[in-house]
Amino acid sequence: MPQHIAIIMDGNRRWAKKRFMPAALGHASGAKRVRDIVRACSDMGVAHLSLFAFSTENWKRPEEEVSSLLGLFMTYLQKEVDGMNANGVRLRLVGEKSRFAPVMQELITRAEQQTAHNSKITLTVCVNYGGRWDMVQAAQAWQQAHPEQSLQALTEEALASHLSTAYAPEIDLLIRTGGESRISNFMLWQAAYAELFFTDDLWPDFSPDRLQQAVEWFVLRDRRFGSSAPL
Known part of the structure; x- marks a missing residue:
């Protein structure tokens, strides 16, 4: 059983377009699907589920769609915390949060604090996240923690300990929906x-x-x- 499943949730807009709906309704339908998948992972004994909700590149989308996405995310934070607590879900939000409005940052902090005691499954939601950003910020964090050392002293293990998901094991199974075959700068x-x-x-x-x-x-x-196949 994989202990860490990560999902790139792709296809909300195309789902809506096929039904002659605005993109916002596609994103809303996708948000509802999250609840079912979190529950399914929890029931299977998966310890960590990570979801790619909003990438650093998503800011390039039309302003109306970005605003709708962020509004949906805030609504999700407000409405889902009680259910998460009831089902033992710990919520973690990773990404460059400073770009978000103060009210959204406050909602993120509150949701993380309210679910911090849960241990059945950890749900990581990646918002304004990029894999390259994560590695750069990890290197910067290591340098700040070891100002007296040069980068020659930086090891893989040391860098990994400063990644935004250092609390979780590496990904076992990465799923992408929507028919695309790329990982799009995710973890x-x-x-x-x-x-x-x-x-x-x-x-x-x-x-x-x-x-x-x-x-x-x-x-x-x-x-x-990386090892050879058994003979």
Whole structure:
């Protein structure tokens, strides 16, 4: 069983377009799907689930869509915390949060504090996140913690301890919905040895049954982490 599943939730806009709906309704439908997938992962015994909700590149989208996405995210933070507490979900938000409005930053802090005692599953939501940003900020954090040392002293283990997801194991299974076959600057370091599962399902259609299929596929994989195959 994978202990850390990460999902790039792609296809909300296309899902809405197929139904002649505005993109905002696609994102709203995708947000509802999150609840089902978190519950399914928890029931399977997955300890960590990470979701790519808003990338550093998403600011390039139309202003109206960005505003709608951030508004939906704030609503999610306000409405889902009680349910998370009831189901033992610990919420962590990672990414460059300083660009968000103070009220949103306050909601993020409050949601993390309210769920900090939960231990059944840790849900990491990546907002204004990029894998390259994560590695750069980790190197900067290490340098600040060791001002007397040169970068020659920096090791992989030391850098990993300063990544935004240092509290979680590396990704076992990375899923991308929506038919694309790329990881789009998502947890580049953490996914170094992840098994990659791509599906044509648009995110609002990605069901717990489909998740189960992905996990069953993962279980059959021969994970060698760079070593040779057995003779």
